[in-house]
Amino acid sequence: MGRRMDPSPAVAAADAYRRALRTAASVAAYAVLARSMARELLPDELRATARWGASKLSARLGWRRGELRTLVVRSHAGRSSAGIVSDDNLLYDAARTYLASRLDPPPPDMPRLGLTVSKAKDDDGGGVDGWKTRLFIEPGDFTTDVFDGVEFTWRSVPLPDGEKKKNAGAGSAGGDRDYFLELSFDAEHTATALERYVPFVMESAKETKRRERGLKICMNEGKMWYIINHHHPATFDTLAMDSDLKSSIIADLDLFTRRKDHYRRIGKAWKRGYLLYGPPGTGKSTLVAAMANHLRYNIHDLDLSHSGSNLTLQWLLLSIQNRSILVIEDIDCCCDAVTREGRHLQVTLSGLLNLIDGLWSASGDERIIVFTTNYKERLDAALLRPGRMDMHIYMGYCGWDGTPSRRSPTTTS
Ligand SMILES: Nc1ncnc2c1ncn2[C@@H]1O[C@H](COP(=O)(O)OP(=O)(O)OP(=O)(O)O)[C@@H](O)[C@H]1O
Incomplete structure (x- = not known):
């Protein structure tokens, strides 16, 4: 048996x-x-x-599994004892941005949607750079979102008339503040909502804003950066380059932007350096423009012959914002050179590198530095030593068949 x-x-x-x-x-x-x-x-x-x-x-x-929990997301973060609304609620603006991206294209089950067309202002609020449209839920309406298998419902609720008055003039969103948002979900998923979904909404909105950002190119004269809009059409799609090399650069850039915690953990400044070298006219500047368009970073094109002393250079470097690419072209000949007026530059390569590794690195985050040269062999050993420029990228001429010549990128860290 x-x-x-x-x-x-x-x-x-x-x-x-x-x-x-x-x-x-x-x-x-x-x-x-x-x-x-x-x-x-x-x-x-x-x-x-x-x-x-x-x-x-x-x-x-039509039956509920559990108790429903609702979080109220108002446009402001609180109210003073005098009843005056205080700081903007960052989640409110992020949720609007996030929902706008989810509503585009409009879902078939939402026949009625709000639409705004606004001036697409540059980051500094200065020049106007085109316009942008945004869809949103009409007050009284709702939309659902599924995250990690949990259903979240966003509802737009009009403010009572009395509250509207108090809100008038608060923050930048004006009439958008005539309603608040409600986020509802099964109460058993409260931890998912607070610990994972809300950060996800914040991050998604940040990414959307990054993509919508108008870019700038900044050029120096004395202590000042002169800023113009950057509309260079180059992208990684239009750049003629060996496809493996292109993919490795894109992957490197993307990894860099995601590694905030990594840089914090290892105690290194959140910056990355690229050395682009190769004959004239092979696309080094074009690659910088493609990088800026890919990352949505501003470019600071630093001309050392216009920067005077180390002190002025220090001033210039310190005024560079985060999420920028600092470019110094023809690095082999721009230090220890002579200006057009015949004066010797007061900037030395070691002074420049010290500033970049020291003050500049400590003063901001998420910044990229690019040096270009036609003659890598002429570069000072200090610039080539491992860890200084993280990636060395060769830009060569195209072959007869239009395929660009290729050398593997060297990663030094
Ligand atoms: N690989 C490439 N892909 C797309 N366009 C390119 C490429 N190489 C050169 N070009 C085009 O040739 C012109 C010169 O390119 P670019 O200024 O980027 O070269 P460079 O290597 O920076 O030159 P230099 O060393 O003289 O500064 C640009 O108009 C650019 O559009």
């Missing part, structure tokens, strides 16, 4: 649940049991899918 094997704990649990399900008297009891069963028997991914399916089903059947 064969020996009966003991069932595994999972099989035993499944049998016990099946028996209980058969005898469950009510729909509510069935739902509670099914949820416990899923929690114990399903792997994480399946559980998320099951949760999503269950929430869809419950929405269709």
Whole structure:
């Protein structure tokens, strides 16, 4: 007679649940049991899918699985004792940006949407650079979003008339503040909402704003940066370059932007250096423009012959904002050179490198420095030593068939 094997704990649990399900008297009891069963028997991914399916089903059947929790997201972060509205609520603006990107293209089940067309202002609020459209939920309406298998409902709620007055003039969004947002979800997912979904909304909005940002190119004269709009059409798609090399540069840039915590952890300034070298006219400046367009970073094109002393240079470097590319072209000949007026430059290469590694690195985040040269072999050893420029990229002429010549990039750190 064969020996009966003991069932595994999972099989035993499944049998016990099946028996209980058969005898469950009510729909509510069935739902509670099914949820416990899923929690114990399903792997994480399946559980998320099951949760999503269950929430869809419950929405269709009109019954709620659990208690509904609603977070109220107002346009301002609080109110002083005098009743005056205080700082902007960053989540409110981020949620509007995030929802606008989710509503474009408009979902078929939302026949009515709000639309605004506004001037696309440059970052510094200065010049106007075209216009942008934005879709949003009309007051009284709602939209749902599924994140990690959990359903989140965003509802736009009009402010009571009395509150509208108090809000008038607060912050930059004007009439947008005549309503607030409600974020509702099953109360059991409160931790997911606060710890994962809200940060996700904030990050997504940040990314959208980054993509919409108008770019600048800044050129120096004395202590000043002169700023013009940057509309260079070059992108990685238009750049003629070996495809593997191109992909490795894009991957390197993308990794850099995501590694804030990594740089903090290892105690290094969040910056990355690229040395572009190769004959004249092979696309080094074009590559810088493509990098700026890809990252949505401003370019600071530093001409050392216009920067005077180390002190002026220090001033210039310190006034560069985060998310910028600092470019110094023809680095082989711009230090220790002579200006057009015949004066010797007071900037030395070691002074420049010290400033970049020291003060400049300590004064900001997420910055890229690019040196270009036609003659890598003429460069000072201090510039080529490992860790100084993180990636050395050769830009060569195209071959007869139009394929660019290639050398593997060298990564020095
Ligand atoms: N690889 C390339 N892909 C696309 N366009 C290119 C490429 N190389 C050169 N060009 C075009 O040739 C012109 C000169 O290119 P660019 O100024 O970028 O070269 P460079 O290497 O920076 O030159 P220099 O060393 O003299 O500064 C630009 O108009 C650019 O559009």
